[in-house]
Amino acid sequence: MSRNTRKKRSGSKKWIIILFSIIGILAVTGAVVFMHGRSLQSRTDTADVETTEESFQFPYTSEDGNIQFLSLIQFTGPNPDAENAVSEDIAGLQIQNISEQYLKEADVKVLMEDGTEYHFLVKDLPAGSETVAFDLSNQSYDGQAVCREIQCTAQTGESSMGEERVEISTDESKLIITNISDQQIENAAVIYRCSTGDSYIGGISYEITVSELAAGESFEFEDTACIFGTPEAVGVEID
Numbered sequence: 001m002s003r004n005t006r007k008k009r010s011g012s013k014k015w016i017i018i019l020f021s022i023i024g025i026l027a028v029t030g031a032v033v034f035m036h037g038r039s040l041q042s043r044t045d046t047a048d049v050e051t052t053e054e055s056f057q058f059p060y061t062s063e064d065g066n067i068q069f070l071s072l073i074q075f076t077g078p079n080p081d082a083e084n085a086v087s088e089d090i091a092g093l094q095i096q097n098i099s100e101q102y103l104k105e106a107d108v109k110v111l112m113e114d115g116t117e118y119h120f121l122v123k124d125l126p127a128g129s130e131t132v133a134f135d136l137s138n139q140s141y142d143g144q145a146v147c148r149e150i151q152c153t154a155q156t157g158e159s160s161m162g163e164e165r166v167e168i169s170t171d172e173s174k175l176i177i178t179n180i181s182d183q184q185i186e187n188a189a190v191i192y193r194c195s196t197g198d199s200y201i202g203g204i205s206y207e208i209t210v211s212e213l214a215a216g217e218s219f220e221f222e223d224t225a226c227i228f229g230t231p232e233a234v235g236v237e238i239d
Contacts, residue, residue, distance in 0.1 A: 056147050062152045067154060069095055069108075072091065072118075074092070075089070075090045076089060080194070081204055089140040089142065089143070090140060091118045091135040092135075093132070093134075094132050095130065096128075102159035103124070103156055105123050105124075106122040107152070108150065109152075111147070111148050112146065114146075116145060119136045120133040123203065123204055123205045124205035124235060125200070125234075126159070126234050131199060131203065136203075162188070162236035166178060166213075167180050173223045174231075175208070175220070176220050176221075181215060185238060186211065187239040190233050191207050192233045192234060193205050193232055194226035194227070194230070194232070195230060201228040
C-alpha cells in the first residue's frame with residue numbers, strides 16, 4: 001500500500017537527467033542553485049551574521065538543531081509531492097537531517113518577502129541524509145524572491161530495519177524482502193524512499209505491507225512510484 005498515489009511517466013528518463021543535473025551542480029560547486037537570502041549587494045561583510053527576518057541566509061538550521069535547510073531551488077518536471085503534476089519552475093527545498101535520529105515528519109513553511117508562502121512536508125528521513133522536497137501546491141519560484149522566514153515543526157524518533165528478521169535488497173526498480181528468521185513473519189510494513197545514491201527525491205515516503213512471509217522465503221515488489229532514482233528501504237515495522 002503506497003503512502004501516495006503512484007504513477008509511472010513515460011518521460012521519466014528525461015526528468016531524471018534534469019534533476020540529477022540540478023543535484024550535481026549543488027554538490028560540485030558547494031553553492032546554492034537559485035539560493036536567495038539577501039542579494040549579494042545587501043549582505044554584510046561580517047563573518048558571523050545573526051539570522052533574523054532582516055537578514056536571512058541559507059543554509060539555515062532549525063531552532064531544535066535537527067534540520068538544516070540548504071537551499072531553495074527551481075525545478076521543472078513532475079512533482080512527486082503533488083501527485084506527479086508536471087509544472088515549470090516548481091519551488092524545491094533541499095533539506096538535511098543533521099540529527100542522530102530518524103526524522104519521522106517535518107512540516108515546513110517558507111515565507112517570502114513578496115508574501116508568497118511555500119509548504120513542504122518531509123517524512124521518514126534517516127539521520128544524516130538529504131532530500132529535495134517540493135511545494136505541496138506545485139507553486140513556482142521565480143528565482144528572485146527573497147526568503148524572509150522558515151517555520152518548521154518536526155518529530156524525530158527511533159527507527160528499525162528489522163535486521164534480525166528480514167533482509168532487504170534492491171534490484172533496479174524492485175525491493176526484495178527476505179525472511180532470514182526461522183519463523184513466519186506477518187504484516188511486515190516496509191517504508192521506502194526514492195534515492196539517487198547521494199540524495200533522496202521528494203518529501204514523501206512510500207509503504208508496502210507483506211501480509212505473510214514464511215521462514216527463508218523472499219517477496220519481490222516492483223516499484224512504480226520512483227520516477228527519480230530507485231527505491232531504498234528506510235524502515236521496517238513488523239507485528
